[in-house]
């Protein structure tokens with residue numbers, strides 16, 4: 316049509332030309348047609364390029380987008396929206412475009428096919444403030460800094476050899492918790508509180524061993540517990556500055572200010588410990604870790620600070636950022652999961668009996684649980700894995716941010732979108748699981764090789780998947796199994812009369828129970844009737 320109009324406009328010139336001009340006219344016609352076709356092609360390609368097919372999603376209001384419609388339980392609300400819009404949908408939250416993914420094929424796309432593009436994080440401002448400007452592993456952008464820090468963390472600190480070397484430190488704290496319960500037999504125990512304090516102490520003793528005396532260690536443990544809970548709490552709060560970066564400098568809700576104050580407290584404690592430890596580290600360390608049987612984490616890190624080689628050397632601030640990762644990333648998650656495991660076990664008496672029978676068979680009633688027993692506890696392992704399925708500690712994992720525009724599930728995800736993975740929804744999807752709401756460790760036992768924490772089975776991703784998968788899995792798995800086995804081996808537990816083990820959740824970056832787990836321990840009795 317347009318071509319027709321152009322030719323018509325030129326007709327006066329063609330009609331008024333004489334026969335000698337015929338070749339010129341023909342050339343002109345061909346040229347115009349060619350230019351026009353070229354222009355059409357460019358316009359078509361441009362229109363295709365400019366037209367991005369974003370995922371479907373609910374409409375929001377001008378400026379604020381969908382923010383006013385979101386409640387506090389993001390994981391369930393996202394699952395409901397997925398019901399309406401499908402496993403990939405978008406939400407405009409203030410200035411931020413967010414996309415939520417909730418099916419195994421989509422997880423494969425972002426953690427296998429396009430893993431590098433999705434290896435970036437989208438840290439909330441509170442997380443940046445809590446980690447000395449994002450100097451830790453969890454929130455640092457994808458690149459050589461993150462790669463080196465993670466490699467050092469996994470190879471040097473969490474290697475099998477190093478974890479074995481600090482087993483005694485873990486054992487001593489877990490035994491203290493078991494002994495503490497013996498003073499509480501027949502009375503109500505706040506299991507979450509007990510486990511959290513034990514985890515903090517286990518982590519602190521692995522971090523800095525016997526640097527602090529017992530009394531100071533206890534005091535610092537309580538202070539740390541408070542600080543970690545508050546930091547995780549502020550990370551879970553929606554911060555207006557994250558959705559409207561233009562307002563960030565005003566810190567309207569004071570969240571950054573709160574985090575900085577908490578960090579200052581933690582910083583003072585860690586500084587004091589580092590100061591003590593610096594005195595103990597030899598000056599010219601060339602070959603850290605090797606040939607040494609037992610070292611706590613701070614010592615390993617300080618040896619890296621003192622290295623001459625720039626490529627391997629780290630700074631004191633980096634040491635503190637890693638300590639924050641371990642304290643914040645390692646304690647709340649593991650303690651919360653251990654509390655969920657105990658809750659499910661208390662809720663299902665038959666399952667508790669099966670776990671205890673296995674503990675008796677493998678360990679013997681009068682012996683003490685040791686970490687070497689853990690790989691033999693197959694039923695307890697299935698209980699823990701089933702707990703992770705129903706109550707993943709990080710229901711939305713840690714948000715990702717693609718470093719370039721890309722296509723996922725046939726839709727465009729623009730660069731810098733905040734991408735959530737709803738692991739909670741995938742773990743309860745009736746298309747993927749039989750009776751998904753039923754707590755059934757037998758489903759794990761039926762095909763044990765299918766369910767591990769590697770993130771290779773996209774139907775089961777409690778620790779995430781891809782290159783940013785949790786860096787602390789070996790430690791988390793050991794601690795979780797060890798604490799649960801120790802508490803269930805030494806005592807029978809029953810719910811308090813007033814309360815059945817309550818299974819309701821409270822959403823946060825780490826999803827806790829909405830009410831603490833209170834239970835009464837009783838001494839176990841062996842088959843001859845003698846208290847163990």
Ligand code: HEM
Pocket residue numbers: 452453454465640641644645646648649652707708709712713777778779780781782783784785786787788790791795
């Ligand atoms: C039950 C316990 C734990 C759970 C459920 C858990 C879960 C997670 C998840 C879901 C992620 C994000 C993965 C992703 O983006 O795909 C993560 C990252 C991380 N976790 Fe854990 N975690 C646990 C314990 C630990 C422990 C004990 C440590 C350290 C001692 C730790 C250190 C980290 C670090 C450093 C990252 C960041 C990894 C990176 O960005 O490269 N976690 N964790």
